[in-house]
Amino acid sequence: MEPIVELKNVTKTIRGRKIIDDLSFGVMPGEVFGFLGPNGAGKTTTIRMIVGLIRMSGGDITICGKDVKKEFEEAIRHVGAIVENPEMYKFLTGYQNLQQVARLTTGIGKEKIDEVVELVGLTERIHDKVKTYSLGMRQRLGIAQSLLHDPKVLILDEPTNGLDPAGIREIRDYLRSLAKEKNLAVIVSSHLLSEMEMMCDRIAIIQKGKLIDMQMVKEEESIQKHKYVCTIDQPQKAIKLLEKKDYLIQAQPGGFEVTLGKEQVPEVINFLVHHDLLIYEMKKQSVSLEDRFLEITNQKVVKANA
Structure with missing residues (x-):
């Protein structure tokens, strides 16, 4: 598959200061x-x-193979976006707001509006005035506005800002189902690590305008490796046995820590039991996105200062 959105060596300089520095990734x-x-x-x-609100100083951005600089109209017609906050007329109903947006593009009729309303789950409230909507409902209406022209890319800047926990979960679940059902490329920006971990398949970590790491979040469990802490009756004997089999292992009080794939866990347990060792506990250590983010960014800071 080819990426729908691709950035190549993108830079942005404002008043002599490089805000974005050689950024490259694909979605x-x-x-x-x-x-x-x-x-x-x-x-x-x-x-x-990406959406053409400001010009890049260098590099290239393509959307569905169209260059944003040279073929802006062809590129941007594939994009639906909410940058910062969704804007709408609060004295009109949700449906009337969608009608106003539909007027900007040919071929969007009542059937399409009804389809999008149902998709974002606003059927029961769509004819109420927007001023009566909760923040989560306004976010969903904003997404509906972005989807009216059947884009291939949906871009949302901080979509969960100001939402309560129920609203955050609602938007999160909706975006995941939307990506699968419509085969959309969804780009979400945020500084909330826990939410990104639950929402995204892949995450680009940016710091001071530079891409410093790319993390897979929804990897297959069978190929993902985790750290396990084992409490055992003879730790030193167990460590020596496992080191001979080239496991990545580290001593812990009363046991050891070992890095394993899911399918290796029963192998290690059987191996240790076969050598007459008593295993009291084998516990997976969860490493959160926050831990990885702090580890990565701290490493970059140390390298920069070295």
Whole structure:
């Protein structure tokens, strides 16, 4: 598969200061792609360049194979986006707001509006005035506006800002189902690590305008490796036995820590039992996105200062 959105060596300089520095990545159809970084890292600036709100200083951005600089209209027709906050007329109903957006593009009729309303789950409230909507409902209406012209890319800048936990979960679940059902490429920016971990398939970590790491979030469990802590009666004997079999292992009080794939866990347990060792516990150590993010960014800072 070819990426629907692709950035190649993109830079942005403002008043002599490089805001975005040689940024390159691609986003695939059906993928929820997270753009993660602290406030001021350059997330919104990058999104503004993708949708053509500001010009890039260097590099190339293509959407469905169309160059944003040279073929802007052809490229941008494939994009639905909410940059920062969805804008709408609060004195009109949700349906009337969608009618106003539909007027901007030919071929969008009542049938299409009804389809999108049902897709975002606003059927029961679509004829109420927007001023009566909760923040989560306004976010869903904003997504509906972005989907009216059947885009291949949906870009959302901080979509869960200001939402309560129920609203956050609602938007998160909706975006994941939308990517699968419509085979959309969904790009989401945020500084909320826990939400990105639950929402995204893949995450680009950006710091000071630079892409510093790319993380797979939804890897297959069978190929994913985790750290396991084993409590055992003879730790030193167990460590020596496992080191001979080339396992990545580290001593712990009363046991050891070992890095294993899911299918290796029963192998290790059987191996140790076969050598007459008593295993009291084998516990998987979960490494959160937050831990990985802090580890990666701290490593970069140490290298930069070295």
